[in-house]
Amino acid sequence: MSFRPSAVRATRAIVYTRSGEPSDVLRALTYKPLPPPPPNTLNIKFLLSPINPADINVIQGVYPSKPSLTSLVHEQPVYVGGNEGLAEVKQVGAGVSGLNPGDWVVMTKSQLGTWCSIRNVEVDDVLRVPRADALTEVHGATLTVNTPTAYNMLNNFVTLEKGDWVVQNGANSAVGQAVIQIAASRGLKTLNLVRNRPDFSELATRLKSLGGTEVLTYDDLADRNLTNTIVKDWTSGKGIRLGLNCVSGKDTTSMSRLLGNDAYLVSYGAMSKQPLSLPTSLFIFKNLTTVGFWQTRWYKTHTRQDKEILMQTLVDLVVQGKLKEPEHEILTIAAQDSDEVAGQKIRDTMAKLLGGQHGKKVLLRIE
């Protein structure tokens, strides 16, 4: 058995050249070391990059954010997968200030291609992550999509006071779990809705251990006694003013009936693949407002200072122990894996993710 010495270890990326099922079109590509970073760019090494559901839609070609073709040195241009990731600065180009080798950075430009080992990136496309002992690589790698989505949805639409309620579906999603924790950190109560399942009480216990107040299934919403009496009791008859939706379809129609006057229903996903269908009377007579939230747009429409404040806020929550690592597993592409082996690993993982309800977030580490 022989090792290639690390001095000559090449860089590697998970790439594709045409849209399609990720389990078909992805491959691993080893490319030659990059030149030193040009002015106002950074040479960064990715530590850990999530495989988010939206990444799959991007590769399928059905997501509004499109990646750009990238030339990795002498290779034909390719698309590099991945939108989110934590990287360490290795080298800074001329004119870069405020960022130094050893700093952690995350991407604030979408579809940069984070499933790779080493890239040169524009300094404006990344944000420094304040280091803290409590902040793990897993935390850092998941700070730019799900966690700020949860944070912003709780903050940007309705002014909520301690003790107020929020209702959400898909409560066991990564965003949902962040919602539970961030809401709890503010003294907000959460009514968490999930699909019915054999291990419901286990899941309910887990969500409550994160700080969730109550957990129900969508099926429970058919019970008018529950929605009219029990939920009213929980909320002391005060209408719930914020609903968060990543499901749509009929289960969200039922959820909307739990909302009180002047509520916002914020959608960030549609896992049912059904439209959002609501009685018009909720809008007219209960003054419901329905909006969407997309963290990608938030980055596009906010200043660097806004982004730095957001990042610091989220890191502070981690440091205070109020935001746990999401449940995850790590897929490692080892240095000694051939591109064939590495490509097969990623395609197999994608096939599993596409195949069904994969509870844990998968994070990619390219050694």
Add this chain to the structure above:
Amino acid sequence: MSFRPSAVRATRAIVYTRSGEPSDVLRALTYKPLPPPPPNTLNIKFLLSPINPADINVIQGVYPSKPSLTSLVHEQPVYVGGNEGLAEVKQVGAGVSGLNPGDWVVMTKSQLGTWCSIRNVEVDDVLRVPRADALTEVHGATLTVNTPTAYNMLNNFVTLEKGDWVVQNGANSAVGQAVIQIAASRGLKTLNLVRNRPDFSELATRLKSLGGTEVLTYDDLADRNLTNTIVKDWTSGKGIRLGLNCVSGKDTTSMSRLLGNDAYLVSYGAMSKQPLSLPTSLFIFKNLTTVGFWQTRWYKTHTRQDKEILMQTLVDLVVQGKLKEPEHEILTIAAQDSDEVAGQKIRDTMAKLLGGQHGKKVLLRIE
């Protein structure tokens, strides 16, 4: 043939005592002259009161605004029909300032019961209508529901510049026709959607004569060439940022695809009796906001000064010839009609209104 002299003419109201179909439950009730108005109240005589679609829903008991039981002097308490109407002040109680006999007033409190001849009302529940030669009784009687709904929907959600487009369905409704005219007065362009019908081109001509820019049917929206190319040409590729909906259902789903980024879809009705059903992607990726508008809530949440400004603004539009009388017919309850005859007239009219598409607004005059 004999006349009762007008000196002893009694007052009369269209009333009901239980919810039900207006063609069943309504009757005319003659009641004795009222006592002089108590302090801070007015004695008013209604000149003309619309029969609006929502009035029918109130009588059916399916509308969120509920009327109160009223004792008309020595009668058993009854509900008096009607929400909107123009009245003339006959006598003012002690402490009333700023309102004098001969003034015109409209109701800003909902469900006061306007289908009657003479009432005593709280001074806070009415608003003076500035008199102007061009302002007819029909104008005055229709200034508090449909016209301000159109005005507020065009003003309160999206900042529109001259030349910008608004799309609306139910464009031939009373609100729709007011939207066309108020939009035109501001230099806004309207894309007006109506049901397909044999006399479509006649209707289109009429809506254009009011100032409508383009008129299409819901069926036209199935034609992707039209929506992708022709509508894009009309709007110079600039996304439409305001949609007004009184239909909901699938035709509104199609309409929503005409909206550009950052648009508002404002609902004020649901004539299809179907829910409002929209792809979640419009909210997330196109930043669509969906809200409702209810003029009743507007009155509840705005100051008297706001209401006076609104009223003056609408009267100014009438005076400038920019707001025509809605198409209408007048149902007169003559002084010499017996209560039986009067009751039959109103029930027959209601049966006609319930039976189908009645193009014109019916206004009630109780002599």
